[in-house]
Amino acid sequence: MDTDSFELKILDVVEETADAHSITFEVPEGAEEQFAYKPGQFLTVAVPSDQTGVAARCYSLCSSPVGGGALTITVKRTAGGYASNWICDHLRPGDSLRVLPPSGIFTPASLSADLLLFAGGSGITPVMSITRTALTQGTGRVVLFYANRDERSVIFAGELARLAAEHPDRLSVVHWLESVQGLPSQAQLRAFAADHASYDAFVCGPGPFMKMAVAALKELGFPRERRHQEKFVSLGGNPFGDLHDVRVAEEEIDAAEHEEPGAADAGPAEGPASPVRLEVELDGETHAFDDWAPGTKMLDHLEAKGVKAPYSCREGECSACAVRLLEGDVRMLHNDVLDEEDLADGIRLACQSVPVTDTVRATYS
Structure with missing residues (x-):
């Protein structure tokens, strides 16, 4: 199992309606910080699949992070939806699921706002x-x-x-x-x-x-x-695989794509030719680095520097890793969730963003 996911025991299953079940999880001792969340965020769960090994799906938390309520998602059956039907048909108290920590930006900036x-x-x-x-x-x-x-x-x-x-x-x-x-x-x-x-x-x-x-x-x-x-699409990738091997392979591919042209049919490399300065605001703290390598995704670079940046699918299919550009520009390799208005507003997916300018400033707020 990868080091980013957790095996969570199911404490309770409540049938809210004939088509919807609420699943309550027990947070393992020592993982309380990883599973602290904001209202409106979601969990990514790994549903066992005979065909693909894992069907990764995002389900919103219905519980509140205050008042001592247990970590709970609600899943509604969808017609032909393998994961939602499997959860509603099979999960019982005492079972367990692999889960990624909470993610998402569908959350109020102020709880005292109207x-x-x-x-x-x-x-x-x-x-x-x-x-x-x-x-x-x-x-x-x-x-x-x-x-x-x-x-x-x-x-x-x-x-x-x-x-x-x-x-x-x-x-x-x-x-x-x-x-x-x-x-x-x-x-x-x-x-x-x-x-x-x-x-x-x-x-x-x-x-x-x-x-x-x-x-x-x-x-x-x-x-x-x-x-x-809030926008969800079915995740095509598997964020529960061996993420280390995935990153190594992606970095090798990116490095090959951005080498100096040598073959006759090789075109010019996109983006800057030298390392980029990256400044990112996260949870009130600014992280600055002068060695963001062209072709390396923003999320990968931040993780390599020890920054606990949010993410979920790593495939450009959810909004968990979204940042807002303050200066400079990036190119997204894949995007299934941001619309034209989001892009015009400077929102980008860190898991798919590579630099195209010498300096990039962004914020997660």
Whole structure:
């Protein structure tokens, strides 16, 4: 097993609805620091597979990092989804799964900010973590629009009702049921958000729902820094393999690709010809290095220097390693998660970024 993942024992499995199960893990002694997390983050789990050995999937934490609650994810079955169905059908208390530490940037900058939350279906999972934590540690108002197919598919219905009753002056929950009201329209989402135009907005759910909600927020003039969208794709790579061997192979390939041209058909190397200066802000600390080798990915370089930079899939298929450029530029070798607006805002994936300028400054905040 690689040194970056942990074998976590399952303490409890709760059937939230007929299609959704919450899985509670026991954090091993000595790994408490690695599994400290922010509300809205996710875990990457390794689901056994006869065909591929491991199916790596990202599932959001529904639990809160405050109040002593246990580490819990919620998994909803998807049609034809091997991993989600395997988890819901097979996992029992006492079993174990290999898990990577928490990752993700779908988390409030301030728990005391007023929050406007849009959730569709299982998109409630990270939103639930944010709601629980904001009500416990923050002081702002929380307004939740929660869309589902019908009443039976509402995950955390009882918990949301309890929280709303306990915090009537701070939490407002609006349930939208397709079986009663039909699918919500962009105009209806815009009308709902209009009364909360100064709030920080978070959107998670099926693709069409998120697209409409974000479009509604844009129409209302929500600035980029107050619009947050959670994006997941099925991971094609295996972050649970022997990462050392993977890194060695990638570095050898990168080195070969950036050697001085020798063969007749070799083209010019991209990026700077000499080591690059890299400055990265992480958790309030600035790390600066003058020897970032061209062709080496930012995440690999930071790890080689002992910096505990966040990541999950290492394949450019999630947003766990995202940074925002402050100076200079990088080239991403692969990107399945950032859209044009993200890129225009300077957001890049550290696990796929190689330098193209002599100096690069970036921040994880």
